[in-house]
Amino acid sequence: MRPILEKDRHPDYEAFLHERGVFSNSDLSGHVPRYLHALRHMPHGEHLRNGDYSKALELGTTYIFPQLLLDRMGFERVDATDFKIGNIGDTTEMALPRDSKARAMTIYNVDLEKQSIPCVDENYDLAICFEVIEHMEIDPMFMIAEMNRVLKLGGLIYLSTPNSTSARNVHKILNGYAPHFFMKYSKSATYHRHNIEYAPHQLIDIMKCGGFEIRKFWTEDTFEESMPETLEFLKQNNFRTDHRGDNIFLIAEKSGPVIDRHPTSVYF
Numbered sequence: 001m002r003p004i005l006e007k008d009r010h011p012d013y014e015a016f017l018h019e020r021g022v023f024s025n026s027d028l029s030g031h032v033p034r035y036l037h038a039l040r041h042m043p044h045g046e047h048l049r050n051g052d053y054s055k056a057l058e059l060g061t062t063y064i065f066p067q068l069l070l071d072r073m074g075f076e077r078v079d080a081t082d083f084k085i086g087n088i089g090d091t092t093e094m095a096l097p098r099d100s101k102a103r104a105m106t107i108y109n110v111d112l113e114k115q116s117i118p119c120v121d122e123n124y125d126l127a128i129c130f131e132v133i134e135h136m137e138i139d140p141m142f143m144i145a146e147m148n149r150v151l152k153l154g155g156l157i158y159l160s161t162p163n164s165t166s167a168r169n170v171h172k173i174l175n176g177y178a179p180h181f182f183m184k185y186s187k188s189a190t191y192h193r194h195n196i197e198y199a200p201h202q203l204i205d206i207m208k209c210g211g212f213e214i215r216k217f218w219t220e221d222t223f224e225e226s227m228p229e230t231l232e233f234l235k236q237n238n239f240r241t242d243h244r245g246d247n248i249f250l251i252a253e254k255s256g257p258v259i260d261r262h263p264t265s266v267y268f
Contacts, residue, residue, distance in 0.1 A: 002224055008036040016068060020098045028062070034160070034222035034247060035064065038130060041216070043156050043251060044073035053125035055079070057150065059112060059143070060132040063097045066105055075126075079106040081117065091118055112136070112143040122152045129159040134182075134194040141261055144210035151254045157212060160249045163219050164197040167227040167244040170234065181223065181246070200243045202265045203250060209260035212252035219245030 004014075013036055022028045022035070045051055054076040056069050061080035069075040092107045108117050113136055127147050133140050147157050162181040163169070169179035182194045198206075200219065207214060221227075223246045234241050 002030075002033045002222065004033050004036055008033065008040050010036060010040065012072065013039050013068070016072075017064070020064060020067075022064065028064075034130075037220055037222050037247075038158075038160060038249070039065075039068065041158075041249065041251070042069075042073060042128075043126060043158060044069075044075075048156060049125055049152070049154050053155075055124045056126040056128065057081075057117075057124045059127065059129045059147075060135075061107075062130075065128060065130075067096055067099060069126075070103070079108065079119075079124075081108045081110055081112060083109060083111070089115065112146070113139045114142065116146060117150055119150055121149055122155075123150050125152055125155045127151055127155070127157045129157060131160060131162075133159065134161045134197050135192070137191075137195050140196075140266065141206065141210065141263070144206055144212075145258045145261060148211045148254055148258050153254055153256075155254050156215070156251055157207075157254070158249075158251050159203070159207075160247055161203065162194065162197045162223070163200065163243070163246055163248045165199045165244070166219070166221075166246040167230040167234070168221075168224055168246050170244070171227050171230045174230075196266075198248065198266075200248060203248055205263050205265040207250065207252045209258070209263040211254060211256045211258045213255045214250060214252050216251040217243075217249070219243045219248050221245045222247040 017023060017032060017035065022032060056075050056078045058065055058078065058080045061082050066078040066080060069078050088109055088111060090109045092109065093104045094107055096103050096105055110117055136143065172179045180197055184193065186193060204214060204217065231241050231244060
């Protein structure tokens with residue numbers, strides 16, 4: 001696991017993750033630095049619709065963030081999508097794992113590239129979409145357009161995804177290796193691989209075409225150690241050094257309807 005950055009440390013959030021077994025879970029523990037960084041920037045309070053909010057939707061849930069949104073950030077309800085629960089098209093009520101309050105949450109089992117979420121328009125104040133868009137196989141803008149539909153005007157989408165133009169990827173290319181973070185085939189024949197890893201300009205274009213205004217956009221090394229020597233090489237050779245972290249983060253506000261369903265930055 002990459003060491004937790006001092007700026008991302010939060011005793012309350014770390015204790016919460018420990019209580020839910022995240023640090024001892026081999027599938028999740030390596031993501032702790034990313035979880036804590038994402039939580040540090042989570043829109044809530046006066047930073048979300050001036051404090052007038054109640055409902056959030058998590059796409060591809062980890063069952064970690066919903067409880068934090070409810071218990072620490074003032075949300076009254078959090079729903080989620082999960083491709084593993086029930087049959088495709090089902091809506092399921094299930095208890096939040098390791099929740100002492102025994103609360104239920106609504107799970108929409110939908111294909112985010114093909115199926116609409118069965119809820120009314122402008123239903124949510126916040127949508128979180130962490131490490132999901134890179135798994136889309138054919139039509140990521142379907143999901144973005146759907147987020148536009150279900151979010152209230154002024155609602156926010158908070159998204160993260162690996163950065164295909166990170167300093168570490170530049171280092172790999174210069175040394176003759178494929179740069180991608182997680183695009184190998186699986187021996188177990190699952191579909192959990194990354195299909196496209198995006199450059200920053202592509203994500204910005206996707207959000208603008210989806211009817212969102214970028215409120216905040218940044219990159220951070222949350223998967224692996226930083227590459228200062230590569231950044232110095234880029235600087236000395238007059239290449240851009242901004243947005244070279246291995247993880248892209250963005251917060252965007254719904255400002256109107258979808259503008260372009262198939263932006264040329266990601267579709268041909």
